[in-house]
Amino acid sequence: MSQIIYKIAPEAMWREAERNGRFAGAPIDIADGFIHFSTAGQVHETAAKHFAGQTDLLLIAVDQAKLGDALKYEVSRRGALFPHLYAALDLDAVVSVWPLPLGADGSHRFPKLEGE
Template sequence: MPEADAQMRADGQLAPSGVDAADGFIHFSTAAQLSQTLDKHYAGHDALIILAVRADILGDDLLWEVSRGGDLFPHLYAPFETAHIAARFALNAARDGLDGFLSGVAA
């Protein structure tokens, strides 16, 4: 959400959301998992910021763990620094341009 994105830019790292703090890690989704994650957790939100992150730079703090539907999801057990962001995308409720963004960052 834009407020969290602005705060992250000011702080240089992302403050864990309520569910992230409760679970003890920061939840991520792959490009292939993102649409279902948006449907499940962010339906009806019309102003989201999607961050693309290169998993290889997160090192051993990024664990792939079984979650929804038996899929492996990336979970970060360390602070998320803004330096880890490869790209960002402002998403509206219609998800205009999302497929193109995901294709570009997955290439």
């Protein structure tokens, strides 16, 4: 299994996290009590389901090995296990940040992901 998991976030929210040195989560994360992540095999569907048509998004790649015991894989969509972080994200665990633009067909254009 890949050590890299992914978070999609609005650029303004992520830039604020960079200034603060940590990411506490998007409003949905805070409401649910954990930060939602996706694996490489899940993140395309996550973008289509939760971020359809949205611009100014970033794709954040995180080294799950640096998250410790606060990271749990739990059942979510259609019984699949999704990574959930029960803590703020320490930005030291972030390995890369990419823009996630919309293509002409309205779907997001992803870079090549580790684990695909």
